[in-house]
Amino acid sequence: MPATPVTDLRLKEVFSSLQGEGVLIGRRQLFVRLSRCNLDCAYCDTDYVDSPTWSAEVEPGGAERREYPNPTTPAFLTELIGRWQSRIQHHSLALTGGEPLVQGEALAEWLPVVRGILPVYLETNGTLPEPLEQLLPYISWVSMDIKLAGTSGSPTPWGAHAAFLALSQAKACQVKVVIDLQTTEDELVEAARFVHRHAPQTPLILQPKTVADRPTVTGRHLLSLQGTVVREHPATLVIPQVHPLLSIR
Secondary structure, three states, X not given: OOOOOOOOEOEEEEEEEEOOOHHHOOOEEXXXXXXXXXXXXXXXXXXXXXXXXXXXXXXXXXXXXXXXXXXXXXXXXXXXXXXHHHHOOOOEEEEEOOOHXXXXXXXXXXXXXXXXXXXXXXXXXXXXXXXXXXXXXXXOEEEEEOOOHHHHOOOOOHHHHHHHHHHHOOOEEEEEEEEOOOOOHHHHHHHHHHHHHHOOOOOEEEEEOEEOOEEOOOHHHHHHHHHHHOOOOOOEEEOOOOHHHHOOO
């Protein structure tokens, strides 16, 4: 069996929706969700495992979907995105996962082409600085997660996060921290000091974990946490996920 070309991409889905997190909330984006991830966070609600097929909406934002074989060529994906953008004006292309940078070699071939159609917004766990460095010229925004040990179930990779922010702070639109009732003030203060040291102008988003389409942390508790964290990093915001509340992707 011939090897898969390194330029081909393994996908989960392509769809058109509103950005439901962070500072670009409410913007219409064209989402390209890639498979594979280098982490296994306890709170992750995304299926990122390789599958034989991937799906795309027949019409951008529509309910009907069509299946395509994995992997797919950059040329096919570019044609699809160009067609969708001609029908509905999207703000940007949201590259998400899994962890998109796991497929950095293929993205290095594709992003210089697709950025001619839409600017690229990268959603990332912030642990793979090497592929980021190669791709950064083709990315307009970086949304990076900090993986707190209390919610992810694994030690926070501070060294990888620091190297990542050193590269991306000129493009970073936000650093996001998912929190739940087990998240401590000490953890958040450490994260806030870290962001302020490495990317002082970048917004830090406190995002309550969502379960059954609702935030799991009360507004009163979020107010208290934000009041503590903002003393360490003034650009701290509380923004829950909006797309579950709207029952959209």
